[in-house]
Amino acid sequence: MRKPIIAGNWKMYKTLAEAEDFVAKLKEKQVDHNKVETVICAPALFLNQLVQASKGTFISIGAQTMHEEKEGAFTGEISGHQLQDLGVNYVVIGHSERRQYFNETDDAVNKKVQAAFDYQLTPIICVGETLEQREQNETENIVSNQVMAALEGVSEENVKNSIIAYEPIWAIGTGKTATADDANDVCQAIRETILDGFGEEVASSVRIQYGGSVNPGNIEELLSKEHIDGALVGGASLQVESFVKLLEVAENV
């Protein structure tokens, strides 16, 4: 049984005061850490404060990207070493917005995934197709290639501990969700790709999230599917009330 993981991706939203208020309210809720893993991927500016505020609670803190080098002359970047030093536990890698707006390639994603493990960070590796690719029936091919490229050279043990987030690009922030069956089919294809590359034990352990307009109204059906082990959530993670509803559903699947 894979433990569900719900990760909020706040993207470039919230001030420090809003972020602290959110975590203060969230940690008052009774969420069973044994039943659901809860992650907030916050802007880098607030990571330190949020790590401190969530210590000893069910909440883990993640970053939204990282640089693959330990340190160096890379103005504006943040390394895995620095995230580890703060006490951050997760990092989103290869989000489609990073791929689209910041030219993050499959090769860069692979280097970042490897670097994340060097600093004991759990990568949430994002993959997904465009609407055009879906219409041309390219989805499974595109997504499987992204997964294999991201995991090239990564040890079986580390692949097992990776989180893969399947996010069809056309469903992000648009209110259009893939049907639960379609999302499950792609997540199954991802698991089969991992089975081919890394074997049965790894494939049955790795957790695969769905992302793209997840909300309290559709989470239950998504999580009821065999190959969907959680969600990477943008918009619905910005309000404590809607985020908690997602966690409550995940606790009971």
Ligand SMILES: O=C[C@H](O)COP(=O)(O)O
């Ligand atoms: O990382 C999260 C995804 O981009 C989904 O965003 P969304 O829930 O606002 O569609």
